[in-house]
Amino acid sequence: MARMGMVFDLKACIGCNACVVACKQENSVPDGVFFTRTLSYEYGEYPGVKRVYIPTICNQCEDAPCEKVCPSGATYTRADGIVMVDRDKCIGCSSCAVACPYDMRTMLDPSVLEKGLFGTGELTPFEQHGYGRYTAGTAVKCDFCSQRVDAGLRPACVETCPTNARIFGDLDDANSAPSVLIRKRNGRQPLPEKGTKPKVYYVD
């Protein structure tokens, strides 16, 4: 069985946030919620100040702490390694959110779904269509666009990235693009000391 993962090429990322927008569009992500972010970091002294961009996403950990602490069994890992949340089982206790060392989960505030993007209480047709996949009060997160993966497509953020800074594929396949990249450019996992075994790697 495949073990889906992603590699971020830090040299390629230009911080355009097209991935963030694509994710919002594909998953109808509510206002104030982000399944992926491109963090910026500035360092150095004038006139040599530099800014770098670091994309972040749910790391789909092999030893997922969010799954271990979930008291209701709502968080589970699919056969292809994607960590999912069953919204019908989630009780909104937020223990998964405090267990994720990467701060990659969000508790869905009911008012967000009710007020809509413009805060008027009237949902746009886009919101009316997309919000049906969410339940107020539950935990939400990136699932590598599982609906697209099931259809044999790449996640929306990967598809839209103009610089190929996001590379998606099967980590168990030694010849897949992410596996080759990790091997050749010494891919690193975020916060390895937490022991979560992320399936997201960074190369520079």
Place this chain on the structure above:
Amino acid sequence: MMQTSKPLVGNSFKLGYRFQRYWDTSMAIAFFSAEVGAGLFLVSFFLDYVPGMIVGLLIAGTLKPYFHLAHMGVPQKSWRAILRPDRSWISRGALAVALMIGCGVVYLLERTYGVGSAVGLGPAVMTAVGYGAVIGALVVVFYQGLAMAHSESFTLWANPLVPLSSGCYAFTAGSLLALVIGAQSISAEHLGMLRGFSVILLLIDVCVIAGILVLARNKSPGGAFSVSLLLNGEYASLFRYVVIFLGLLVPLVLLLVSQHFVAVLFAALSMLSGFFCYRVLIFKAAVFEPITHDLAGSIGLPRTS
């Protein structure tokens, strides 16, 4: 190399420390009331002091569930919290609360109205029910700390002393409240014992808090950042003056210098104030580490410590 980004970045698109914002004041009240109620129940049980047990069960059985449900996103499905005791401390804790309340109520009905005898349950069964409540209460005083220590997200929490602090604070609050509630009805010998027990527990609390700070500071930059928030930063005033001074030192001095009821009452109130403040601050001061501690060197960034 100078770092120009601010270390604390909130929920923004910047790299840096992010505050824990999922467990809020309602969770702090739930934790606090569970520990105070279970602590009072346990102390009262071992003194065989029925009014103390009743008050303890009332505190843990009403405030704890109410504020937990208030915190939950989908409270109507809260029963599902008991489904994974094999891996989740939240599940184990929910079962322990049910055990403590269920067995405790039956035990107290037997003690006050002789209900057990009336329905044909022998003394051995009722003793077993009482110890069932004690086992549940013992889990309740420690499980919240264990749930926090189990999370590797926050160095401030991922600490073996955190569950110990839950237990110590619970027993301190329980013994001080028993001193207040039972001032007129508990024997002088037991009151003296409780006072000594409280003093020892307060001293242990001081050591445990100091231990938590030292371990967190030495474990990771995020832990050191949390400790700096408590000792020198945003929460320093509350931590120093309420948690340490009002919550630990004032009751310690009051118990040592006076046996008067008013002094004991003030000691209990100030300890509870400090304990509650500790519960709130340990939630607020926890920070998510920047994800690039390890990556920083490889991409030429200074460490974000």
